[in-house]
Amino acid sequence: MDLIRHLRFFVTVAEEGHFGRAAAVLDMTQPPLSQGLRKLEQHLGSELVHRTRQGAVLTPAGAELLPRARLLVDDADRFLAEARRVARARGLLHWGATRVLPDRLVTLCVTVLSRRGEATVATRSASTVELVDAVRSGMCDLAVVEHPALTEGLEAGPVVKLRRWLVVPADHRSARSDRPRLPMLSDLTFAAPPRTGNPAAFDAAQDLLRERGLDVETTPAADDRAVLAAVAAGTHFGMSTSPPGSVPGVAWLDWAPSALALRVRIVRRADADVGAHVDALDRVLFKERVR
Structure with a gap:
């Protein structure tokens, strides 16, 4: 968890006394602000803010911790400003x-x-x-x-939009088809970066597969190398920005370039x-x- 970022959420909510106004100050929407504050509270093991119809009210724990949170946020801002100055100088x-x-x-x-x-x-x-x-x-x-x-x-x-290909095991039936379709991959598992790395893009990829008639299990693969290794093992398919090449055990499918684009x-x-x-x-x- 990015502690300083979440402490900034807490300090801003406390100063504004309202989640909507705090979200506007932080230039973000209200749901992730509220979720971030709850995550901080869970991390600390203390409720910091009472959520009421009138706005946000500090709990006794929140009032006690607010001055220290302000100091940490201010120190972090000063540290980053100094770090940027040093980086520019170097x-x-x-x-x-x-x-x-x-x-x-x-x-x-x-x-x-x-x-x-x-x-x-x-x-x-x-x-x-x-x-x-x-x-x-x-x-x-x-x-x-x-x-x-x-x-x-x-x-x-x-x-x-950057070009991306479907990659499948070289001996899979889809690799031998003149007109490969996504449902042909139903016997394989989808190797893809974990959802925690970017939930929105992960969900968009899942929606694309489902819209085209494919609903399969997913295995985390951190990067392109991990995707290609899983595909070469014969049990997975994936999406890769690596162009078609001589990777043993892997075949590239030229399927819907615009829809599949990164x-x-x-x-x-x-x-x-x-x-x-x-x-x-x-x-x-x-x-x-x-x-």
């Missing part, structure tokens, strides 16, 4: 790429960012949820994340001076889009 650019982004595109993005000559580029590969939190906290200056995703409080660029976008904080870097990455992604 010429460091911290950016992140979702694990589902193909390796070739990640290295292309690094090359483009490095060519600007203004900073040393440090790359972080993580799930979309982790990257969004890293950008919010200032640990990353910008990131390419999967869409859809919860990005409250951040500026998000346009959505770009949707990504760039996120950054509103106060981050990274506009030129965002523009450079936008051009890279735009050239790779599904046409």
